[in-house]
Amino acid sequence: MGVQSLVVACGAVALCLALTTATNPGFVVRITQAGLDYANQQGIAILQKELAQLKLPDISDKSGKVRYQLSRLRLRDFHLPYSRITPISNVGLQVSISNAFAELDGDWRVKLRFVRAHGSFNLKVENVYIKISLRLGRDAAGKPTVSTSECSAHISKVRVRFSGRLGWLYNLFHRAIESRLRKTLESKICGIVDKSVRNELQKFVQTLPVTARIDAKTGIDYSLVAAPRATAQFLDAGLKGEFYSLAHRSTVPFSPLPLALPSDHDRMVYFGASSYFFNTAGIAYHEAGALVFEITEDMIPKDVGFSLDTSLFSAFIPQLEEMYPNMPVKFRLSTPTAPFLTIGPGGISLNPIVEAQAYAILPNSSLAPLFLLSLTGNVSAVINVRSGRIVGSLDVGRIRLSLKDSAVGTFEVRTIQSLMNILTSKILLPRLNARLDEGFPLPLLDRIQLSNILVRFYQNFLLLGADVHFQPRG
Known part of the structure; x- marks a missing residue:
C-alpha cells in the first residue's frame, strides 16, 4: 500500500x-x-x-x-x-x-x-x-x-x-x-x-462508507459536505451526518447548527455528533414506521402476576368486562410525531409523546378499539462506543397519562398508572435498549479499530474521542 x-x-x-460547502455538517471527524x-x-x-x-x-x-x-x-x-x-x-x-x-x-x-x-x-x-x-x-x-x-x-x-x-x-x-x-x-x-x-x-x-445501512428500514449519510480542512493543529472532515428512511428519503425540516469542537488533543481522533444527527434518527425511524410497538399477553413477564385481558380492567372500567368478557387485550404504542432530543453539558434528554391504543382481541381475531392514552415522561440516554459503533441505553422517569379517546366510557387514568409503568419498563424499554445496544456505525475507513474511548457532552453536540489502531491485511 x-x-x-x-x-x-x-x-x-x-x-x-x-452538498454545498456552505452546508453545516451534522457530524465532524477530527484527526x-x-x-x-x-x-x-x-x-x-x-x-x-x-x-x-x-x-x-x-x-x-x-x-x-x-x-x-x-x-x-x-x-x-x-x-x-x-x-x-x-x-x-x-x-x-x-x-x-x-x-x-x-x-x-x-x-x-x-x-x-x-x-x-x-x-x-x-x-x-x-x-x-x-x-x-x-x-x-x-x-x-x-x-x-x-x-x-x-x-x-x-x-x-x-x-x-x-x-x-x-x-x-x-x-x-x-x-x-x-x-x-x-x-x-x-x-x-x-x-x-x-x-x-x-x-x-x-x-x-475511498473505503469510507458515505452511506451506512443500519437495518432493513434506515441508513446514515456520512458523505463529506466539503473537502477535509487542515489547520496547523489538526485535520477536520465535515460529514452530512443524517439518518434517512430507506423507503422514502424526505427533506429534514431543520438544519444543523455550526459545530465547534473543543481543542482537545489527548486522543488520536475525535467525533462530534450534533443534536441534528440524533434528531434525524428520530425522523427516519418515525417515517419508516419503526416506532410502533405492540404488547400482547405472550410478552408479559411471568413474575408480574397478571394476565393482559379485559378482566384486568374490570375494577375501574366495569363496562369493559361487560362488553368484552375475558377477552385478551393488545396495546399498540406509537409516536404521533418524531421524538426530539436535546444535548447539553448534563447529557442527552428527551420528552417523547407516546400514544397507547388498547384493543380487545375478538374470537375471530379482529380488533375492537377500547381507549387511547397519551403517555409522556422524561427520558435520559447513556452513550458509549463499542466495536466502532455508537451504542446507548435509555432510562425513563415517571410516566404521566391522559385519556385522549374511549369507546368504553370515561375512567380515571391514574387507576392504570401502575399497569402502564410495568408495560413500559418491563417490555417497551428493554426492546428499545436492545436495539440501541446494537448501535449505529461510526464513519471509519477499512481496518480501523478504536480504543481508549472518551465520551463528553457539550451544548448541542456529543464528543467522542478515541485512539486508533490500524490492522494490516494478512
Missing part, C-alpha cells in the same frame, strides 16, 4: 457528502497530531519496505574515454529513520522524511582503449530527504479523495566502492557514476510515491 498508511489516521476514520504521528509510524514501515524493493535499470554510458556499464543493480535495504506528517493550513498534509539512507550492490564493467575490467560494487546512499504534499478533496459522491500535489527527493551523498585493484581506473569515472545513480534514485523515489498514492492510498480513503 505504500504511502497509504502515511495518512491512515486520516483514515482512522476516517475520513472519511452531495489530531497524535493521530497523524501514529499514521506516520505505521506508514513509514510500509513505505520503507516498498523502497527496499525498488528496481533500477542497467546503466551504460561514457565518461571521457572510459566506457562503463552497471548491471544487476540490487537495492539491499532502505531506511527511513526520521519522518513526520504535518497538516498544512488550506493545503492538506505534508510528509517529510530526513536522513534516510540505503545500500545497493551491482556488477560493473569498464573499457579504456585496450584495458577491460569487471567486478562488483557496493553503493551507499546517505542523507536522503523526501518531501511529499498530499491534496485532500471529495468526489461527486461525497467520498474523500487524495492526490500528490508535490514530491521532491534529494540525495546529498552517494559513495561507490568497487572491488578489484584498478583504483586509478575507478577514479576516472566514479563521479559520473555517483551523479547518474543519484539522479536515477531521486526520480524513482517520487515515481513510487505518486503511483502508491494513485493506486493504493486513493483506493484506501
